[in-house]
Amino acid sequence: MNPLQFKSLVDxxxxxxxxxxxxxxxxxxxxxxxxxxVFIRLWEYRGALEEERVLSWLLRVARNACIDQMRKHRVRLSVENDEVSGIDLLEDDSPTPEGAARASLFRDRLQEALDRLGEPHRSIVILREIEGYPYNDISDQLGLPLNTVKVYLHRARKALRHHLGEVHRHDYA
Amino acid sequence: MPEHPFHPTPDLDWADEHIESFLDGELAGSDRDRFQALLAAEPWLRAEVAAARRIQQELASIPMAVCPDHVSRHILAHARHDWWTALPRRLADGFRRMAQAGLRPALAMALLLVVVLSSTLVSRPEAPPAVASADVSQALADVKMALGVLADAGRTTGTAVGNDVIGPLVVRPVARSMQPLSQN
Structure with missing residues (x-):
């Protein structure tokens, strides 16, 4: 692979x-x-990879790099102490400023819940629910059996939902 | 938001476990009927289903982030630098592998061909401009006429022009200048 072919993969x-x-x-x-x-590693390993599996390889390497990075720096969002949060925010979808603010808060709470998920649950939620990859691709990307991916996703969704419910109960206790 | 049941029944435990399957359309037959019956009866379950649906919608609506341009530039600069730095070594390795594979005669022929072609193409002198033989004949006739005019002028004016003048000053320079033309 020459630099021109590599550029097309990067793009x-x-x-x-x-x-x-x-x-x-x-x-x-x-x-x-x-x-x-991650891409510099791809350049170094370019001779050993099949082109159709490059994305899976990239995401697997990226995930390992992220885990290393989080261990080193403990990247975490600070938890805000808002009074309104959680599932309570679900009930207002109106396009008013208040509705927009509540929707924004919901997203913050959801992100907070996502941050609390451990691996590989978090990666599975990102890859499936945000990035929209099929189960088979996620199985390949994470090196996990297909059924395990489905079970972990189910648990992760439930954990997100319960976390938002806990925030709601805590705020109104 | 309805309060979470602190003393959940087996039915609600079961329903809580199957909310995501229900949303994905994976519940069928008696399980789906059972879930829908509980959904109609339990406000808490309805709120949980709404929450799960909203979470899925919210996550799916997050746009893909765009990688900053400088990241690509650094990656490609690294690749290009690495490629050119390693080029001589790769060529040497290639020749070495050819030699090890018993391709010495082929390698020698390839090198010879490269040397011959490059010397032919690089150091070949430029060809002189083509001159038609008619032009050469015309030039010689012009010289003869000039010499004749000079001799006639000498006779007319009574001034003798000696061979020691005509030779070095006219004949030899003209002959020298005509030499390349006559060789063509």
Missing amino acids: LHRDRVYSYVLHMLRDPAASADVTQD
């Missing part, structure tokens, strides 16, 4: 890799660094 996959890493780390600068390192 094809860079947004997917960066987006996944950004959801994992929540830090644009760190995500840019990790994405860069």
Whole structure:
């Protein structure tokens, strides 16, 4: 693979890799660094990879890099102490400023719940629910059996829902 | 938001376990009927289903992030630099592998061909401009006429022009200048 062929692979996959890493780390600068390192590793291993499996390989390497990064820096969002949160925010979808603010708060709470998920549940939610990959691809990307991916996704969704419910009860206790 | 049942019944435990399957359309037959009956009877379950649906919609609506341009630039600069740095080594390895594979005669022929072609193409002198033989004849006739005019002028004016003047000043320079033309 020469640099021109490599460039076409970078152009094809860079947004997917960066987006996944950004959801994992929540830090644009760190995500840019990790994405860069992942593609440089792809360049170094270019002779050993089949082209159709490049994206799976990239996401697997990216996930390992994110886990390393989180261990080193403990990237976590601070939990805000808002008075309104959780599932209570579900009931208002109106396009008023108040409705928009509540929707924004819901997203924050959801992100907080996502941050609390452990691996591989978090990666599975990102890859399936945000990035929209099929189960088979996620199985390949994470090196997990297909049924395990489905079971973990089920548990992760339930954990997100319960976390939002807990926040709601805590705020109104 | 209805309060979570602190003393859940087996039915609600079961329903809680199957909310995501219900949303994905994976519940069928008696399980789906059972879930829908509980959904109609339990406000808590309805709220949980709404929450699960909203979570899925919210996650699906998050747009894909765009990788900053400088990331691609650094990656490609690294690849290009690495490629050119390693090029001589790769060529040397290629020749070495050919030699090890018993392709020495082929390698020698390839090298010879490269040398011959490059010397032919690189150091070949430029061809002189083509001159038609008619032009050469015309030039010689012009010289003869000039010499004749000079001799006639000498006779007319009474000024003798000696061979020691005509030779070095006219005949030899003209002959020298005509030499390349006559060779064509």
